[in-house]
Amino acid sequence: MKNEQIQGIGSIESGEYESINIEGIAKLKGDAKAGNVLVEGMFKSKGRIETKDLNIQGVHRAFGDIKAKDVMIEGVLKLRRASLLADKINCRGIITCTDEISTDELQIEGICSLKRVVGDKINIHYHQGAKDQLKMPSNMSALIKSYFGRKIDPSKCLVDEVECTYLTAANTVFKTIRAQEVILKDHCIVDELYSDGDVQIDKTCVVKKTIRAGKIVQVKEDDQMANPTLVKVLDLYKENRISVDEAEKMLSAIGSIKESISHGISLPWDDDKNLRIVAFLGHNLLEKSAPECQNIEVVYTGDVNHIESYGSITCGDIRGHATAGSSITCGDVGGNITAGSSVHSKDVGGKITAGGGVHIEK
Numbered sequence: 001m002k003n004e005q006i007q008g009i010g011s012i013e014s015g016e017y018e019s020i021n022i023e024g025i026a027k028l029k030g031d032a033k034a035g036n037v038l039v040e041g042m043f044k045s046k047g048r049i050e051t052k053d054l055n056i057q058g059v060h061r062a063f064g065d066i067k068a069k070d071v072m073i074e075g076v077l078k079l080r081r082a083s084l085l086a087d088k089i090n091c092r093g094i095i096t097c098t099d100e101i102s103t104d105e106l107q108i109e110g111i112c113s114l115k116r117v118v119g120d121k122i123n124i125h126y127h128q129g130a131k132d133q134l135k136m137p138s139n140m141s142a143l144i145k146s147y148f149g150r151k152i153d154p155s156k157c158l159v160d161e162v163e164c165t166y167l168t169a170a171n172t173v174f175k176t177i178r179a180q181e182v183i184l185k186d187h188c189i190v191d192e193l194y195s196d197g198d199v200q201i202d203k204t205c206v207v208k209k210t211i212r213a214g215k216i217v218q219v220k221e222d223d224q225m226a227n228p229t230l231v232k233v234l235d236l237y238k239e240n241r242i243s244v245d246e247a248e249k250m251l252s253a254i255g256s257i258k259e260s261i262s263h264g265i266s267l268p269w270d271d272d273k274n275l276r277i278v279a280f281l282g283h284n285l286l287e288k289s290a291p292e293c294q295n296i297e298v299v300y301t302g303d304v305n306h307i308e309s310y311g312s313i314t315c316g317d318i319r320g321h322a323t324a325g326s327s328i329t330c331g332d333v334g335g336n337i338t339a340g341s342s343v344h345s346k347d348v349g350g351k352i353t354a355g356g357g358v359h360i361e362k
Contacts, residue, residue, distance in 0.1 A: 196213055
């Protein structure tokens, strides 16, 4: 087998080589096998590469799969519609992949933007020194994404999905983590974390949803006022009163309503902390007089301040006023009661207006 060395501008044909050394600008036209591949210049490979050692000091743009034993990246490796299979990968520069990286051991101390990583031991630590390899200003994000095939964030690592045994990460944004043991620190952000083993997360990190043994055990939301509703949904799931799909739909609906409010869609009442029980038909908030509201019946186990319900309501004592589109069943009422149909209560401090019968317990 021969050695192939490109010092100026050249191309490499498919075949088997003892070594491939790129010091200038080169293109691989077909599949190649080599004992080792060293890229110190600029290398574009359209075919599949199989090698024992891959060492990237310059820039390697790969449009074909790479299989290697050891991979060292101190420059830039861009995998576009290509996967990387290796025993061990060590990246101190930049690596991007629009397909899958599969490895026993991955060590990143640079910048990465990866679609999917599968392995045993995965260690991802962002290092801002690697951003010098971008050769582009950070405000030219559109050009960077076009060049790399994926969004690059010079201030953090990005990983869509990782599945491994052991994961350690810092300053990395994940969509999904599936790992036995997890350590997260330094402002990691995770949409979904699946783990049945030891999980260590420092206070700077945000994990939006945690699933253990197939059950949702934690949902983190920024709006603390929504937490009681979220907890109630999770309690229903834990008690096997709703399925996983039902829980996810309910949590998704809560998120959609919160997002609408955050985008300036106002609700037709003040933020006065009073209890209001309303109804949505699809995305539409029904009027109190809507026929559908007459079929709503809610039981609230506790005392309230003021209460307003589109349908029927059963609750404890009401310190202020109470209004319901249908019937009201409650304890003592400090203010007025207005009901579309019947009223069943104890002592009432104000007036009673009802469309049906009124029963006052003695």
